Amino acid sequence: MNYKMEITYEGTKYRGWQRLKNSDMTIQGKIEAVLSRFLGVETEINGASRTDSGVHALCQLANFKTEMAVDVSELKAYMNQYLPEDICIRNIGAVSESYHARFGSKEKVYLYRIWKAEYPSVFERRTVTQYRGVSLDVEAMKSAAHILEGEHDFKGFCTDKTKKSTVRKINAITFSETDEELKIFVEGNGFLYNMVRIIVGTLMEVGSGQRTAESVKRIIETGDRNIAGETAPPQGLILYKIENSSV
Amino acid sequence: MNYKMEITYEGTKYRGWQRLKNSDMTIQGKIEAVLSRFLGVETEINGASRTDSGVHALCQLANFKTEMAVDVSELKAYMNQYLPEDICIRNIGAVSESYHARFGSKEKVYLYRIWKAEYPSVFERRTVTQYRGVSLDVEAMKSAAHILEGEHDFKGFCTDKTKKSTVRKINAITFSETDEELKIFVEGNGFLYNMVRIIVGTLMEVGSGQRTAESVKRIIETGDRNIAGETAPPQGLILYKIENSSV
Structure with a gap:
């Protein structure tokens, strides 16, 4: 299954969107950590835009694929409970397998x-x-x-x-x-x-x-x-x- | 001379408006410290409202009296330069001697x-x-x-x-x-x-x-x-x- 997320964040204290090997202070990294914990398996997300260090998003898009059938409202509640207060998932929904947040924007x-x-x-x-x-x-x-x-x-x-x-x-x-x-x-x-x-x-x-x-x-x-x-x-x-x- | 100030603050990290003896984390205390430094003499301000710990103000009013003739735009620039970023003086103006921020509201x-x-x-x-x-x-x-x-x-x-x-x-x-x-x-x-x-x-x-x-x-x-x-x-x-x- 393919899922799309709408994400809001205040980027003040983060080193940008893209996951880094030497830092856990990225938006992608924070989201993937909580998502992977929920799904019980390492899961990557694909973001539409690689915002820079200190840049914010009112509406970033990302998608991820999983074998699991996910209860999206349960996942959303879980994500917002465990994500830091400056990152929020506004929405999660199932999308077609072909959807890709970056190439589809x-x-x-x-x-x-x-x-x-x-x-x-x-x-x-x-x-x-x-x-x-x-x-x-x-x-x-x-x-x-x-x-x-x-x-x-x-x-x-x-x-x-x-x-x-x-x-x-x-x-x-x-x-x-x-x-x-x-x-x-x-x-x-x-x-x-x-x-x-x-x-x-x-x-x-x-x-x-x-x-x-x-x-x-x-x-x-x-x-x-x-x-x-x-x-x-x-x-x-x-x-x-x-x-x-x-x- | 009597001066009136319009003040905005995010009260998140302060123990409210009113000056305290045992803490310098009050809005009144922060403003009085910078104002007194500018005027070269301990100066008290009189606020219209004693907002509680953690409460914010879009427009608080206060007044202070001084013997000095003050260049209000110079004072405003000085205040905003030295106040913490969560407190801002939007305006300062001379008012009549009888003006009192609290009783006059x-x-x-x-x-x-x-x-x-x-x-x-x-x-x-x-x-x-x-x-x-x-x-x-x-x-x-x-x-x-x-x-x-x-x-x-x-x-x-x-x-x-x-x-x-x-x-x-x-x-x-x-x-x-x-x-x-x-x-x-x-x-x-x-x-x-x-x-x-x-x-x-x-x-x-x-x-x-x-x-x-x-x-x-x-x-x-x-x-x-x-x-x-x-x-x-x-x-x-x-x-x-x-x-x-x-x-």
Whole structure:
């Protein structure tokens, strides 16, 4: 049987999603440990997105296969009882054998939260990035974001020196603003290592007047990471939503 | 000069608002320490509400008097730099000499947050009370809440064995509900020790069918704390808003 899980986590104290040999402080590792205990056999899960150290998820997806017929509500209750309080399983359901959380994810939406109020955020301090600079010109940021939309080679927005294709498609970058906070939603068919954080770091440099919106074109054209902006801090990044092509 | 501060805090790790001789883990104590350092002289602040251990505030008010003419934006920046990250000064402004945060507060609004989803809250876990019982009958809770509205002797909803008057006026108890959460807003002219938490604990017993809405009348009539509900946990309680009669 194949089961799909919807997972929420605050990544503050974890070294990211992906299981590590030398640390038990990963989201995947924590979930697999509790799941394996319930099933009585070592069980691996396959996550849709390898979120980085310190990055959060409102809705991560994962699947696992088991010979057992599982009572999903019993499993869910067990998982939430034994998982740490910063990881939660919102839902577990049986899916077709062909479902694969990573390959089956068609579109991902990331949210980046920038706290721009003069006073710091108290209640949401672990999931926002406090911004202490000059006031951000959001219209300029929108112009730069518009240049990034569509299918491009995002090599310049990637930390890895990967030899694989770095072509990705960004469907939309949208903004939502209050007096206290600026939210940036980045929707795309897939993301390279650090890509969303480098995009946001670059947009923030546009917003603060350190670079022009037009300068973003050169990063795409040259694929040169060195002329893109700083990688924005992890705590503001949240894996917000994943659309599946198949369930 | 008299100055008024608007303060936000997550009370999770503090022993409440009020300064204690044997602990530096109080909100008032933390604020006074930083303020006194800035002003160069021991300075006391006067808070509108003595929130309990573990209780939060979205907007607490306090005032302090000083001989100095203070640059309020400089003071605010200094306070927020040196206060712990779970305490924040949203605003500081000069007010008339007669302003007193406690005696000048005309109406207070408390919010109690009950997380009723089957899965636990990850991002807001420090400011909600996880509810694990049967589903709550909110209509029954509203009936019971309606009985509490108005001016009554709330002795039965108070932990203190005070000899002072326990007559208070509750202007309104209102509910706001989503799939995941039930919010209860309690507005009144003043609250006794633990009063909001005992009201919420009693309403939850009504909602879960452990007692009738009508049973609330007896608590008011007898003033007997023993027949009221459990004191609801502190982490769900937030001092939400204070209306001033004078500024």
